[in-house]
Amino acid sequence: MSAPRPPLTLLLTAPRGFCAGVDRAIQIVERALERFGAPVYVRHEIVHNRHVVERLEAMGAIFVEELDQCPDDRPVVFSAHGVPKSVPAEAQRREMIYVDATCPLVSKVHVEAQRHFTNGDEIVLIGHAGHPEVVGTMGQLPDGAITLVETVEDAQHFEPRDPAKLAFVTQTTLSVDDTSAIVEALQARFPHMKAPHKEDICYATTNRQDAVKAVASRSDMVFVIGAPNSSNSVRLVEVAKRAGAPRAELVSCAADVDWDALGEVSTVGITAGASAPEDLVQGLIEAFRERYDVTVEHVSVTKEDVVFKLPRAVA
Structure with a gap:
């Protein structure tokens, strides 16, 4: 007979995962593929997440680092992170079809x-x-x-x-x-230095940091699902540690977890960066269920209802 699984509480933060800007950017690539057919080129990873990128690649997106890697006769999408002015100017000069997915x-x-x-x-x-x-x-x-x-x-x-x-x-x-x-x-x-009218750090970054602060001190370990090149995901690990989590780790998915190194834990916090899809969160929860008798507690600090319109070219 198998040994009983140890009890574990998972503190699942909200908001977590995709923000409105990331959701919009991914939709833009999907709509461009529908409208123009494959391949559609994307300058830079549309968002910083390999799982998202690989899914779009399977649909016919080709990711490149620079515009000179794109042919003139295929559409190109600019990533959610924004591009220098020289990039759309060059696309116009080459008479390319381009769609700007820069987060508003x-x-x-x-x-x-x-x-x-x-x-x-x-x-x-x-x-x-x-x-x-x-x-x-x-x-x-x-x-x-x-x-x-x-x-x-x-x-x-x-x-x-x-x-x-x-x-x-x-x-x-x-x-x-x-x-x-x-x-x-x-x-x-410089006391006379001009500041932004409204905070530049986006609402989603702030909300995800507030949510991880709410679970950090209650957790033996906090897992942040996200990519190592995702700035907001890396920041969530730092914020968790600073807010009292004894340990916090960035993982891209459940397969990254070193279960042997986890040790004895009774409470684990889970969040996801703004470019991490929800199926990766659910995959991590399932991986815990296979090993522990899991109770999920939802910890929500606010509700997000922001939606950004798609550009006319793909709307």
Whole structure:
């Protein structure tokens, strides 16, 4: 007779998983395939999740890093993270069919940066070097118009051309707490620095961080489902640890879990980054059910009802 399975409470956070911008971007690729047929090219991973990318590849999407890898006669979709202005300009020059899947909240940051630039302000972008969203935002304006600040130390050493003509914008997927520390450091030095009218960090990033904070201190372990190149997913691990989780780990799916290393646990928190599909969450819950006598407790901090319209080209 098999031994009884140990009891385990899973704290399942909400909101979790797909945000409205990711949902929209994936729909854009699916609709483009329906409308134009395969193949449809996508510049950069549409969202940072291999499971999503592989499903779309099976439908006929071809993912590339740059526009010069795309033929002129097939449609191309730009990823949810946004692209430098030079990319659609080149697509227009080549008379390509293109659909921009940039998240509207990222587009909002682009508009803000342009407005500050038009007003003659020097712009600080708080974000992570090399992230596609940062590359896209910096590429909205001429070289040198935007200075990237990644840490509080960067903020303390930043020397503007004119402290009276200064504004900041942020990457949308950052840790709310880390960003506020950087903003405080900048505003302590430059009290007249212009801030966004509304927080640049997107509602979905903030909500998922709040949800993981609500379960962190109650959990022996927190699992975040997401990709290692997904900024918002990596931040969720950091937020969980800072909020009191003894252990927190990023996994792409249940197959990544090292069950032997889990040890004795009675309560485990589960969340998912904004580009992780719900079937991966359910797969992880099922994997726990195979090993434990599971009770699922739903921990919700807010309800999300945001929906973004599709571009006219695929609507």
